[in-house]
Amino acid sequence: MADLIAGFDAGQSHTRCRLAQAEGVPVLCEGEGPGVRHLASPGGAEAFQQALRLSLSRALEALDPAQRVRLLAAAVGASGIEVGSPVQEQGLRLAAAALDLPLECTAVTGDERTALRGAMGPASEGVLLISGTGTIAVGRNRQGAEHRCAGWGWLLDGAGSAMDIGRDGLSASLEMADGRRPDSDLREGLWEALGLSARAPGAAAAIKARVVQPEFGAAGFAALAPVVAAAAAAGDPTAGTIVRRNAEALAAMAITISRRLNLEAPPIWPLGGALEHLPPLRQALEQALALGLPSARLARPAGDACAGALSLARALPELRRH
Numbered sequence: 001m002a003d004l005i006a007g008f009d010a011g012q013s014h015t016r017c018r019l020a021q022a023e024g025v026p027v028l029c030e031g032e033g034p035g036v037r038h039l040a041s042p043g044g045a046e047a048f049q050q051a052l053r054l055s056l057s058r059a060l061e062a063l064d065p066a067q068r069v070r071l072l073a074a075a076v077g078a079s080g081i082e083v084g085s086p087v088q089e090q091g092l093r094l095a096a097a098a099l100d101l102p103l104e105c106t107a108v109t110g111d112e113r114t115a116l117r118g119a120m121g122p123a124s125e126g127v128l129l130i131s132g133t134g135t136i137a138v139g140r141n142r143q144g145a146e147h148r149c150a151g152w153g154w155l156l157d158g159a160g161s162a163m164d165i166g167r168d169g170l171s172a173s174l175e176m177a178d179g180r181r182p183d184s185d186l187r188e189g190l191w192e193a194l195g196l197s198a199r200a201p202g203a204a205a206a207i208k209a210r211v212v213q214p215e216f217g218a219a220g221f222a223a224l225a226p227v228v229a230a231a232a233a234a235g236d237p238t239a240g241t242i243v244r245r246n247a248e249a250l251a252a253m254a255i256t257i258s259r260r261l262n263l264e265a266p267p268i269w270p271l272g273g274a275l276e277h278l279p280p281l282r283q284a285l286e287q288a289l290a291l292g293l294p295s296a297r298l299a300r301p302a303g304d305a306c307a308g309a310l311s312l313a314r315a316l317p318e319l320r321r322h
Contacts, residue, residue: 002069004028006059006099007309009111010036010051010078017055018306019063022072030306031059038080039087039094048091049098052076056099074099075107075312077114077305083148107312112138112151114308119269121302127254127263128301131246131281132272133222135161137253141261149253154218159249162274165281166224168242169231170207176238177204186231186239193227222274229278240280247284250275255292267299 003022008015015033020026033055036048056071063069076095081088091108099106116128116138127139135158136151150157158164173187177198188198194210196203210216231239254268268289275282289296 002067003072004069005072005310005313006056006074007114007306007311007313008052008055008074008076008078009114009305009309010048010076011111012037012079015051015055016306017052017059018310019059020310027310029059029062031055031057031062033058036078036080039090044080045090045094048078049094052095052098071099071101073105073107073313073316074101075109075114075309075316077109077111077309077312079111081108081110083110083113083146105316107316109312110138110148110151111305112136112148113146114312115271115305116140116146116269116308117311118303118305118308119271119301120308123267123302125261125263126267126269126299127257127296128269128271129250129254129275129285130272131160131162131250131270131274133161133163133218134158135164135250135253135272135274137250137257139254139257139261139263139266141263145261147257147260149256158218160246160253160274162222162225162278163218164221164249165228165242165246165274165278166221168245169224169228169239170211170221172238172242174204174207181238184231184236184238185234186228186236189227189231190224193224225274225278229280232280243278243280244284244288247281248288250285251288251292254289254296258293258296265295265297266293268296269299269301271301 004019005022007018012035014035017031019028033051036051037044081091095108096103096106119128124142129137134154138148140146154163173190175181176183176187191198228239232243258266
């Protein structure tokens with residue numbers, strides 16, 4: 001009988017399950033399932049449990065079928081889980097039921113918390129900055145206290161994200177179209193990315209209609225961020241201002257967390273597609289941190305969110321008593 005623990009990274013696009021031995025470090029295998037959505041949304045609870053069950057089942061399929069296994073504990077980092085909220089309590093009950101585990105052998109938290117734990121590895125403190133379609137930051141000090149900034153949903157709090165960069169660029173392009181700011185190649189690049197001609201008389205009205213379609217949303221704006229970043233790299237002043245403003249928003253999160261947690265020289269782990277694929281944003285972030293938090297340093301994450309979830313599972317008191 002092999003005793004295992006599971007670590008889950010449950011995002012909106014997909015869910016990963018990583019299995020490891022309960023005793024010792026070796027990771028055995030992974031499985032992938034569908035994504036999750038907020039538990040309060042229609043069908044959210046069912047989608048959450050299905051994502052856990054399917055990703056676990058697919059991970060187990062990768063093991064030797066002749067080997068008997070027993071799952072002792074699991075930790076889940078999931079999108080939309082707010083620490084200390086009723087939603088976290090609901091997620092804990094749903095996860096324990098889906099995985100057939102006692103509550104005391106299960107942990108559920110926000111995916112930013114497991115991502116932080118994974119990024120830290122053996123480090124005792126630091127700050128995680130995530131900038132993708134959305135953005136969120138969380139840090140931890142040597143005493144175990146944590147503080148989080150941002151991540152309140154794209155309609156309310158997207159500063160520093162690819163969504164905000166794309167939306168701000170598109171907004172600026174409409175100001176260019178009606179003469180409120182000087183025209184530039186940024187407008188043509190953005191409108192071409194939407195399949196529109198900057199010279200077509202009805203293009204601005206078409207954009208207005210496009211962005212209110214249900215399928216556009218945050219992802220539609222975020223898809224325009226590379227166009228803005230490329231324009232910034234080429235010296236477009238409007239694009240440069242947008243990128244710097246969003247980089248400064250990210251730096252402000254790291255600075256705020258560092259002050260709240262009394263971090264003197266924290267490593268800062270940058271994650272997410274925007275920071276990975278938009279070099280002007282990362283460069284502007286480094287410049288903003290050099291001014292506002294000169295003792296900090298950007299560092300390579302030690303591990304990912306699944307590694308953080310496994311670490312959380314290993315730390316469960318019930319598992320340590322096993």
